[in-house]
Amino acid sequence: MEREADNYFNQGYTFYEDGEPEKALENYQEALEILKATENHDQMGNIFLEMGNSYAALKDCDKSLKMYESCQKHYQKAKNQEGEAFALANIGVIHSHLKNYEKARDSYKKAKKKLKNDKESLKEIESLKKETYHLQKKDAENFYEKAIRLHDKGKNKEALGFYKKALNLFTDKTSRGDCLLEMGNIQAALKNDDKALDLYQKSQKEYHGPKDRLGEGFALSNMGVIHDKRKEYEEARYYYQKALYKFEKAGDTDSYNEISALMGETYEVQGAYGDALKHHQYHLEKFPTEHHPADIHKQIDSIKDKLSQVKPTRNESLILISYLLILIGAEVVTTYTNVEVGLLLHTFILFGLLINSSLSTNYTFTNLLRSMMALPMIRIVGLSIPILNIPALYWFPIISIPLFAASVVIIRSQKLTLKSVGLVWGKLPLQLLVALTGVGLGLTEYLILRPDPLIPVFNLYYLLLGSSFIIISTGLAEELLFRGIIQKNAENIFGGLMSVLYVSLLFTSLHIGWESILDLIFVFSVSMFYGFVFYKTRSIFGITLSHGISNSFLFLVFPFLL
Known part of the structure; x- marks a missing residue:
């Protein structure tokens, strides 16, 4: 009985090698039917492994994945750790094709545990694992670039979907912060201020990990803008002040000048001309002349004029x-x-x-x-x-x-x-x-x-x-x-x-x-x-x-x- 099954298996393998995976599957299925009555889990694992390879050749990832999973179970029953390792490695390859990169890496990790002494196979699996990071990053970058193009065309909702896809794939905190920042910008444009604030806060936390001060500065300043728009000026200044510190540390004087001007305006809106004047004067003292905003002296003169007229009712x-x-x-x-x-x-x-x-x-x-x-x-x-x-x-x-x-x-x-x-x-x-x-x-x-x-x-x-x-x-x-x-x-x-x-x-x-x-x-x-x-x-x-x-x-x- 097992010899007959071996014949079908060998014929199937020949068809597979000749580039005829459909005929290979027919023979593998015959071999499988014969072996069902036996307890030869090792041989059944071999058949399911080759069936998985055949479905993979036909680009039917779902069926291929099922075959490899069945293969792994039979090898496990047979206590064939090497076979399990190959099955798990192939499961990882399929997950990688399906862009399930986390699942792929998990399968590769399990496969490596089964192969303790096979250095060549371990090296190959590690290479496959590293490739998943490269593929994941590439997919994330493609989604991110597509989101930017859609955003530029004013298709905000579609762009939001692609930013979310990119966010799910990016693993480095700076790229995740970029996604969240752009998603916040879209929600702000759609006037969903609460959602925008939440996204900016998450963005700032992502940037904080790698100490991306420039990214933190943009996230904090955008939070300030939301509160400014809501006329919550004290809250706005709180975030503007934090953003100024980040921009100063990052050496971005242009962004510093822009946010400093917004902060000064919040004082003026509330009639706190004394605070506005001190804020701008401190700005002048902090940076050399070449980094001063072009109109800051006019702003200061205007505030001084308003301040000279200040008196209580x-x-x-x-x-x-x-x-x-x-x-x-x-x-x-x-x-x-x-x-x-x-x-x-x-x-x-x-x-x-x-x-x-x-x-x-x-x-x-x-x-x-x-x-x-x-x-x-x-x-x-x-x-x-x-x-x-x-x-x-x-x-x-x-x-x-x-x-x-x-x-x-x-x-x-x-x-x-x-x-x-x-x-x-x-x-x-x-x-x-x-x-x-x-x-x-x-x-x-x-x-x-x-x-x-x-x-x-x-x-x-x-x-x-x-x-x-x-x-x-x-x-x-x-x-x-x-x-x-x-x-x-x-x-x-x-x-x-x-x-x-x-x-x-x-x-x-x-x-x-x-x-x-x-x-x-x-x-x-x-x-x-x-x-x-x-x-x-x-x-x-x-x-x-x-x-x-x-x-x-x-x-x-x-x-x-x-």
Whole structure:
């Protein structure tokens, strides 16, 4: 019986070799029918293998695949690992022809496990596996190019389909990022903004892997454009700022200039001319003249003209003056009359600012009111903390905690950058010169107040400990809030110098508790000086050190020396 089957098998193989796969299949089928009654899985595996080859010659991939799969099962039962390997390799070839490249590689991987010592076959299978990557990339590139042609012709939906096909085939992250970026562009053109945003976000993640900063920059800037179109300007600036960083690192000044201009426009649309001016001026400082946009100086002149005309409306002026007067009143009551009533007034200010900022439709006015909410909050927390049994030196870091917390919340909610709130070095020689003024200012205020020392002993340990507390708790915490945040927001309402004046009045009002008219005049003068320095340099580095050094000499040094 098996000899008869062998005869059919050999005749079939002869027909296959002679280029007659149909006749070969007839003989293989006869051999298979004879062997069905036997348990000769090895020979049946041989027949199914050759049937698979015959169907492959007829370009019938589906039937060929079924034959190879049956072949592999019979070889497995026969425990013929070499046969299994060849069957799996052929399965991989068919999957490769069907463009199922992942399945092909999986089959090749399984085949290699079966061939442990056959170096020649292993080398051949590895070569086939590598070829799948080449074929897959070629197919992906063809789909991608076809998508681009369709996109250029305005056939967006058809292009989207080919981008998806390319995306499914590309394995490198940069190419996948390109596909997702283009798909996002199509969805944006079709006004499907949510889908576009999702695709841009996925694109940015793909680009992030290989650190393709240019690709990330385009993805982030497109996200900004979507939010810009929706009039979500804070979100737009958030993504524009990130895109600018990527373009700067990639050295693409043209894209940087384009996105920087869009970011500046978002400030202007919201009436934040002060922020727009600072943004463009920073741009000029960042790059040499040859990389400046052609019209940036005209833009700056136009913004300066608009900024010179900036002033609050009568209603806004009344509201801001009212809050200043109520704040002064609350401090006077707290200091000279009744702490509980003062606490109540500060609570009233807090809720008033909250309500007014919620009702206002003016972006810049709302930002100013919200940043001012930190002032009564600090007072409420400060008056509520039981600090009587705590050494006076430790009051500063305790009170600074809500101060820093309020600043962080405002920075995050208004999506401010570290640069915009003055957390930059600035021109160091000038900043250090400003810092040195702290010694003279500390001496002047000491002669006015003559406070007791905050440290028990005048030695290096207490000086370092105390000055660290004071520089961070009064210098950095107060300058970040008053100059970096409140004054920055006030500049968009009052313009430059008037904002310095208004914030100085707010700052001075919180020093009423020292019960000295002369000290109030001194504090107001110093605040004007600090505000003017910030307005001109856009850095709080020097004034932070000056403020901290001034208070360090006031409370730690001069009480022992004078």
